[in-house]
Amino acid sequence: MRPLAIGAALAACAALVLTTPATAAPVDDHAMGSQIAKHEGRGDQRVVLDTDPSTRAATVPGIDVSSHQGNVDWGHWWGQGKRFAYVKATEGTGYRNPYFAQQYNGSYQVGMIRGAYHFALPDKSSGAAQADFFVDNGGGWSRDGRTLPGALDMEYNPYGNTCYGLSKAGMVGWVRSFSDRYHARTGRWPVIYTSTSWWDQCAAGDFSSTNPLWVARYASSVGTLPHNWGYHTFWQYSSSPIDQNSFNGAYDRLQALANG
Template identity: 65%
Template sequence: MPVLRSGSPHRSARSRATVAGILLATVSLLAGLPGTAGAAAPSRAPEPRHPDQDWAGSQIARHEGATTGLLPALPSLTASVEGVDVSSHNGNVAWSTLWSSGVKYAYVKATESTSYTNPYFAQQYNGSYNSGMIRGAYHFATPDTSSGAAQANYFVDHGGGWSKDGKTLPGALDMEYNPYGATCYGLSATGMVNWMKDFFATYRSRTGRDAVVYTSTSWWQQCTGNSTAFGSVNPLWVPRYGSSVGELPAGWGFHTIWQYTSSGPTVGDHDRFNGAYDRLQALANG
């Protein structure tokens, strides 16, 4: 019987087969490990079930309380401008009535997640503009359904853009308690901050503007670890229903807009811009 030498084709074939088997087993093992190319994608929450019930402050009122009936007398500010914010739950808005009462600007909900657009957006966004108001759009964030970049792009593509016409405010990102589950959408403080950075960077790249952030101090402390990452760049729109704006989230030395009631005349949500009308125009003009 002939002796097989080390360089024989039979032994080489067996060696190649053995190596191939080891490689296949290794690839199979890695495919089951988290963070590898073969791992399953992270699960996402389902799209919002009742986006028409989600608006700027809808969850603030539920979790932190809201004023009812007549408002207490508000302190006189050095200068302020009266505004409102609306969404589909307001339906067709009587803009001429609001304008006559002294309301000079409005924020209108445009989108939520990457699946919802406000069916009353045109009447509200264009109607406020046509009455003489400075207007802007806002996005209700659901950080567990898709990335910050995806939601920023959806927002810009569905009403959240900006133009330097002197009558359009930069878009706003509504960050508040989750209407569908875990308060912080299942994200860690770091994860939440990174999600917002993703949104803001994308919005800026699309529009050239830094978006406004709407949030309450309590939610911010709980869900971002009271992050100071945005205070020097993004204007703050803060809800607190009563006679004082109170403590601000970390990073901001002052607020730009104060949502001071959810039960004001005509539409409920009323806001005060922290400055004179020419400063509101400056915000619009960028």
């Protein structure tokens, strides 16, 4: 091949490389608390809870994971004292965590009590439709003593308007639609995960008589709880080095929640 021809071929290849778009990040792939941390800050990520049984109420440590953790070393986290885990299963009606099986089954096999969670996109489809998608893709419940009720992740819109363009009444209706359909499908009320700031701004509805509360606050205390909940069931208090949570009760109470 002549030198000029070789140069032209190389230039063409370079142009092809430069104009080929980069691989896009997966859509609908948001971890629990990612938008809360973005809007409210992560606080002091060095938070260490008091573990002295003589000075604190009984709690159980746990973690939550999503596709961002990939294949999780569950033996490591068991060795760190974590005894429960929540695993992201779905988002909206179009995203399924590709690592769900390894994460959900792996946590169970190492001995943890586990559950699944759904990242809500209330402006995309109805609450009932998203509850069905969640249950159909890993978010169900079984009375095996080791499976927690599914959790509904309600937080800031990753794509725009904080409250997804819904009024407070509209948001409450959406959550109720999800909750009622999940209950009809599984016999359990879903845990509601949220922050006090987002919930009071966007929903402020009363689910305290049916749905356990999982509150996100990255600080050394749980702080003020969302609208009308008198106590929390779970508390996400840090995202370093992984999302860390505390169950508000002794281990036998966590087992009771799993057993329904």
